[in-house]
Amino acid sequence: MVPPQFRRIAVLGLGLIGGSVLQALARGGYRVIGYDPSPNEAALARGAGYRLADSAAEAVAGAYLVVLAMPLPALPAALTEIRSALDPAAVVTDVGTLKTPVLPLVAELLPGCRFVGGHPLAGTERSGFLASDPMLFRDAPWSLVLEPETDLAAWLAVTVLLCDLGARPVPTTAAEQDAAEARVIGLPHLLAEALALTGLHGGELGLSLAAGSYTSGSRVARTRPELVATWCDGNPALLGALDDAIAWLASTREALARGESVLPLATAGHHARMDWERREFGPVDLPADPDELRQHGRDGGWITAVIEKDGPAIGELRLLGMRPL
Amino acid sequence: MVPPQFRRIAVLGLGLIGGSVLQALARGGYRVIGYDPSPNEAALARGAGYRLADSAAEAVAGAYLVVLAMPLPALPAALTEIRSALDPAAVVTDVGTLKTPVLPLVAELLPGCRFVGGHPLAGTERSGFLASDPMLFRDAPWSLVLEPETDLAAWLAVTVLLCDLGARPVPTTAAEQDAAEARVIGLPHLLAEALALTGLHGGELGLSLAAGSYTSGSRVARTRPELVATWCDGNPALLGALDDAIAWLASTREALARGESVLPLATAGHHARMDWERREFGPVDLPADPDELRQHGRDGGWITAVIEKDGPAIGELRLLGMRPL
Numbered sequence: 001m002v003p004p005q006f007r008r009i010a011v012l013g014l015g016l017i018g019g020s021v022l023q024a025l026a027r028g029g030y031r032v033i034g035y036d037p038s039p040n041e042a043a044l045a046r047g048a049g050y051r052l053a054d055s056a057a058e059a060v061a062g063a064y065l066v067v068l069a070m071p072l073p074a075l076p077a078a079l080t081e082i083r084s085a086l087d088p089a090a091v092v093t094d095v096g097t098l099k100t101p102v103l104p105l106v107a108e109l110l111p112g113c114r115f116v117g118g119h120p121l122a123g124t125e126r127s128g129f130l131a132s133d134p135m136l137f138r139d140a141p142w143s144l145v146l147e148p149e150t151d152l153a154a155w156l157a158v159t160v161l162l163c164d165l166g167a168r169p170v171p172t173t174a175a176e177q178d179a180a181e182a183r184v185i186g187l188p189h190l191l192a193e194a195l196a197l198t199g200l201h202g203g204e205l206g207l208s209l210a211a212g213s214y215t216s217g218s219r220v221a222r223t224r225p226e227l228v229a230t231w232c233d234g235n236p237a238l239l240g241a242l243d244d245a246i247a248w249l250a251s252t253r254e255a256l257a258r259g260e261s262v263l264p265l266a267t268a269g270h271h272a273r274m275d276w277e278r279r280e281f282g283p284v285d286l287p288a289d290p291d292e293l294r295q296h297g298r299d300g301g302w303i304t305a306v307i308e309k310d311g312p313a314i315g316e317l318r319l320l321g322m323r324p325l
Numbered sequence: 326m327v328p329p330q331f332r333r334i335a336v337l338g339l340g341l342i343g344g345s346v347l348q349a350l351a352r353g354g355y356r357v358i359g360y361d362p363s364p365n366e367a368a369l370a371r372g373a374g375y376r377l378a379d380s381a382a383e384a385v386a387g388a389y390l391v392v393l394a395m396p397l398p399a400l401p402a403a404l405t406e407i408r409s410a411l412d413p414a415a416v417v418t419d420v421g422t423l424k425t426p427v428l429p430l431v432a433e434l435l436p437g438c439r440f441v442g443g444h445p446l447a448g449t450e451r452s453g454f455l456a457s458d459p460m461l462f463r464d465a466p467w468s469l470v471l472e473p474e475t476d477l478a479a480w481l482a483v484t485v486l487l488c489d490l491g492a493r494p495v496p497t498t499a500a501e502q503d504a505a506e507a508r509v510i511g512l513p514h515l516l517a518e519a520l521a522l523t524g525l526h527g528g529e530l531g532l533s534l535a536a537g538s539y540t541s542g543s544r545v546a547r548t549r550p551e552l553v554a555t556w557c558d559g560n561p562a563l564l565g566a567l568d569d570a571i572a573w574l575a576s577t578r579e580a581l582a583r584g585e586s587v588l589p590l591a592t593a594g595h596h597a598r599m600d601w602e603r604r605e606f607g608p609v610d611l612p613a614d615p616d617e618l619r620q621h622g623r624d625g626g627w628i629t630a631v632i633e634k635d636g637p638a639i640g641e642l643r644l645l646g647m648r649p650l
Contacts, residue, residue: 121536141534170533180531183524188538190577190587191516193594198569199508200597202562204625204649206505207601208495209466211446213513213545220538221598225591232587237527242578244523246571252515253567262515262557266550269518272525273546276532300529324529 018069019132099174117145168302182237196221343394344457382410424499442470493627507562521546
């Protein structure tokens with residue numbers, strides 16, 4: 001056993017998200033060590049003054065919490081690599097977009113691991129350690145998977161950490177988070193790609209006239225396509241999201257062809273966006289009860305703090321949160 | 326005749342675009358007078374220190390150049406209102422998005438008018454005088470319609486003015502500009518509306534998880550729907566643009582349903598966006614010849630200055646510009 005004063009948080013993968021987690025934790029006063037298999041990213045993080053390990057196994061040795069921040073395709077190798085060095089009591093969390101594929105992978109490769117799947121909704125279209133930012137998670141929603149089999153104490157430990165980072169932990173299940181992700185990550189990326197591609201198919205004049213609405217609409221097409229694929233491929237909920245968007249576009253196309261207006265779509269889209277911006281929230285407090293917490297997330301709520309009511313036992317904790325009014 | 330030292334530019338309509346034109350011209354040292362039928366917008370412009378007329382007719386009296394900056398549906402009434410007060414030699418330009426519907430309207434209501442249709446590609450999703458900005462047109466493309474029947478001297482006068490505002494005048498025809506507009510204004514707005522609307526149809530959890538890609542992808546759904554309709558309705562080129570986008574989305578949906586990847590769309594979209602960002606330009610100089618100028622616009626070029634070569638006659642002018650390499 002490593003003595004408590006030497007225990008630390010390990011962040012594996014120091015790209016945009018992992019690099020931002022590393023920096024945010026360090027600023028929050030946490031003892032943190034990073035690792036990235038790319039010598040370039042590792043050198044950038046080391047040059048910025050962070051402590052780095054030479055291997056994933058070295059990083060996780062003595063860590064009480066491990067943040068897996070590599071892309072989904074690199075996850076199996078990383079899980080295998082840390083297996084023997086990981087403290088059996090350590091809590092492991094990840095930051096990947098899709099949560100459904102991760103749970104069976106962890107169960108297979110790290111059986112018995114205290115795993116809590118997470119997903120910060122805080123990317124930008126840039127990538128790499130140089131794009132990372134310790135303030136990236138300020139007020140950002142962060143899905144935190146609370147399945148019936150999730151270790152509640154581990155889930156609460158990650159929740160407290162995310163609150164410290166300024167994020168908004170949202171209790172959810174892998175299936176519910178992936179269904180929501182299809183509409184607010186997958187679909188926006190596919191629409192941006194379609195715009196980037198077909199919006200410009202009008203010749204050089206169109207290229208030179210493209211301005212504000214093209215620029216913001218296609219912004220996330222700057223993301224590496226391989227990353228977009230890991231956020232979309234294999235998510236069945238994306239089919240329904242695409243169907244809905246295609247149906248609106250097709251009916252609007254038919255209206256235009258008949259000499260009618262785009263107003264039905266424009267009005268409905270405008271109201272959806274403005275209603276979303278204008279949502280209001282109020283405080284709530286909740287017991288550390290998985291069913292109530294999941295319902296809170298389903299209702300659009302998030303956690304702002306974990307506090308002791310009568311003592312530090314889980315049954316004595318209260319979670320403060322915000323929810324839509 | 327009003328003596329030359331009292332001659333001025335009139336800007337009718339002081340919303341986002343008209344208000345920005347008014348401010349940019351005033352900063353550029355032009356004598357300028359504004360008018361807006363809304364007492365609220367007029368009071369805001371007057372309060373900001375600008376000279377305002379009490380009617381459109383009063384504003385255009387003595388103006389050598391008139392900028393029509395009202396939405397398309399308000400244009401016929403404005404043309405009728407200024408008819409008798411307009412100096413027959415005055416140049417009239419507009420800033421509406423679609424150019425094809427404007428030309429016959431002006432020919433009918435202001436026969437013989439020296440009209441030059443224009444369209445700054447510089448909106449934001451905000452509107453009204455308070456959203457206006459004298460720097461809005463800096464480096465912004467600005468379509469300037471040069472039809473065979475356009476008065477070339479009038480076209481050159483507006484071009485010089487736009488160069489003074491820091492904009493990039495693009496010589497084009499109404500039909501060519503509207504075809505390009507379908508892809509870089511109409512399509513981005515319809516995709517943003519479809520995202521705003523259907524992206525959120527997954528319940529409260531999705532509303533709370535929506536972040537960066539949803540926010541930027543649906544940004545222009547904040548625009549008033551009536552404005553979006555004036556930019557889309559009646560533009561036949563929008564049908565082909567929608568067909569292209571729908572075809573990509575539908576084929577990607579089918580690929581996902583077969584268990585395949587979104588990578589073909591993501592890769593093509595990414596390359597389109599990055600190639601567009603990375604275009605390079607070089608200088609060119611051109612004679613004041615309508616055919617050559619239209620071809621320059623068709624090739625993705627714009628004008629940066631109008632200079633005298635041997636004298637001030639049109640045949641002695643040269644236009645400096647930039648074009649893609």
